[in-house]
Amino acid sequence: MNKIGNQTIMFSNPPYILETSSIVGPKEAEGPLAKYFDQCLEDEFWGEKTWEKAESKIIKENSNAVISKSGIPATDIDYCFAGDLLNQCISSSFGLREINIPFFGIFGACSTFVEGMSLGSVFIDSGAAKKVLCATSSHFCSAEKQFRFPLELGNQRPPSAQWTVTGSGAAILSNDNIGKECPRITYITPGKIIDMGVKDANNMGAAMAPAALDTLVTHFRDTGRKPSFYDAIITGDLGYIGKEILIEMAETKGYNIKKNYNDCGVLIFDKEKQDTHAGGSGCGCVGSVFSGYLYKMLNEHKLNRILLIATGALMNSTSSQQGESIPGIAHAIAIENL
Amino acid sequence: MEFIQSIDWMQLLRCFVVGGIICIIGQILIDKTKLTSARILVIFVTTGVILGALGIYKYIIDFAGCGATVPLLGFGANLAKGAITEVQTSGLLGAFIGGVKASAGGIAAAIFFGYIASLIAKPKIKKQ
Numbered sequence: 001m002n003k004i005g006n007q008t009i010m011f012s013n014p015p016y017i018l019e020t021s022s023i024v025g026p027k028e029a030e031g032p033l034a035k036y037f038d039q040c041l042e043d044e045f046w047g048e049k050t051w052e053k054a055e056s057k058i059i060k061e062n063s064n065a066v067i068s069k070s071g072i073p074a075t076d077i078d079y080c081f082a083g084d085l086l087n088q089c090i091s092s093s094f095g096l097r098e099i100n101i102p103f104f105g106i107f108g109a110c111s112t113f114v115e116g117m118s119l120g121s122v123f124i125d126s127g128a129a130k131k132v133l134c135a136t137s138s139h140f141c142s143a144e145k146q147f148r149f150p151l152e153l154g155n156q157r158p159p160s161a162q163w164t165v166t167g168s169g170a171a172i173l174s175n176d177n178i179g180k181e182c183p184r185i186t187y188i189t190p191g192k193i194i195d196m197g198v199k200d201a202n203n204m205g206a207a208m209a210p211a212a213l214d215t216l217v218t219h220f221r222d223t224g225r226k227p228s229f230y231d232a233i234i235t236g237d238l239g240y241i242g243k244e245i246l247i248e249m250a251e252t253k254g255y256n257i258k259k260n261y262n263d264c265g266v267l268i269f270d271k272e273k274q275d276t277h278a279g280g281s282g283c284g285c286v287g288s289v290f291s292g293y294l295y296k297m298l299n300e301h302k303l304n305r306i307l308l309i310a311t312g313a314l315m316n317s318t319s320s321q322q323g324e325s326i327p328g329i330a331h332a333i334a335i336e337n338l
Numbered sequence: 339m340e341f342i343q344s345i346d347w348m349q350l351l352r353c354f355v356v357g358g359i360i361c362i363i364g365q366i367l368i369d370k371t372k373l374t375s376a377r378i379l380v381i382f383v384t385t386g387v388i389l390g391a392l393g394i395y396k397y398i399i400d401f402a403g404c405g406a407t408v409p410l411l412g413f414g415a416n417l418a419k420g421a422i423t424e425v426q427t428s429g430l431l432g433a434f435i436g437g438v439k440a441s442a443g444g445i446a447a448a449i450f451f452g453y454i455a456s457l458i459a460k461p462k463i464k465k466q
Contacts, residue, residue, distance in 0.1 A: 026463075027463065044462070044463060045460075140463060141461075141463065149374075149375065149376070150461070151461045151462070151463070151464075152456075152461045153375075154464065155375050156368055156375060158368050158369060159369060199372075200372045202372070202374075203372075
């Protein structure tokens with residue numbers, strides 16, 4: 001494991017992504033990626049009394065699902081990295097309190113999934129762990145309630161607003177592939193906090209795009225790779241507005257990513273049919289799109305090299321109310337079939 | 339038939355157009371500005387208070403009926419009207435009493451029906 005360039009880590013024995021699992025809510029189940037998800041829920045309460053309990057259940061069941069899919073006993077998993085959007089990450093800590101795996105609660109807003117996979121990879125390549133569980137969740141209703149307005153208000157959403165994905169993604173990273181052919185994490189480029197002064201909590205895409213650009217450019221500079229090296233460059237949840245901004249900004253830096261670039265928030269919903277405005281967001285967005293769709297594409301060799309850049313808006317409801325701007329962050333991981 | 343004949347269609351049209359214009363203003367504010375919906379609501383109420391206090395809003399109500407009273411501007415105008423009337427009958431303290439008094443029916447009904455609704459209904463995602 002070596003640091004190369006400014007902020008990229010190159011793994012000497014790239015960790016395997018042994019298995020993934022995804023659970024999504026009813027709206028995501030009506031979207032274009034429905035067939036790739038492991039489980040689709042019929043209602044957003046999933047038999048629970050509150051949305052927060054439902055979200056905890058989603059991350060709990062999804063973590064259990066990925067463990068049983070992998071065939072590895074839970075006792076063999078050394079550490080767990082998980083986080084979500086709710087205050088003090090209660091979905092993860094309440095959902096995973098019975099899982100009995102040493103737990104690191106992490107917060108990177110919507111970038112949490114990739115943050116967890118980055119940290120997990122370092123643990124594995126350093127020899128500190130053999131198997132690591134990474135999980136995240138988000139829930140439209142609990143997120144709206146915390147960050148915007150109570151759903152009871154029936155508030156109208158402005159066109160730039162993104163739709164928080166109800167769902168969870170979970171992955172098991174491993175130091176060996178136990179005889180399976182699986183994709184590996186070759187590089188990680190942890191991002192810096194970038195704040196360009198965007199204050200509109202209803203336009204997260206614009207707030208996070210500069211952070212995505214910084215990480216993207218740094219990754220290419222550090223690794224010497226070019227955008228065309230990857231079959232797909234996928235950001236996790238800039239949405240339609242942020243996606244356009246990133247394409248434009250990358251071009252001014254001399255990187256043309258138009259051909260192979262897309263965004264999880266754009267992929268998960270059908271904008272016209274589902275009235276989701278600027279696209280999906282939330283920890284569960286990049287989590288479920290990677291665990292559901294992208295991982296299967298990698299396994300089927302339809303994609304062999306991807307650069308996954310998860311972006312996060314590092315604000316909370318108090319900072320927004322006090323008129324603070326929104327600091328953005330983006331973490332990148334290169335995932336390849338070697 | 340008598341009921342239908344008794345309808346003043348021009349009044350309905352005026353009501354529809356004026357109420358619609360007020361909503362269009364709200365929609366433009368949502369789409370074109372960064373104002374949150376809560377702020378837009380407050381702007382509407384305050385504008386209603388100002389228009390009511392200046393005596394302008396009553397002409398709009400005369401013209402459009404419920405098209406002017408049902409939107410939030412009407413609530414604001416009602417607050418202003420109540421405060422002015424109460425000041426005339428019971429002095430300066432009326433400025434604090436009158437507005438709420440005039441709109442007490444609406445406020446109490448909102449709390450009452452809101453409470454009842456919260457007992458029997460569970461919030462859900464809006465079906466598009």
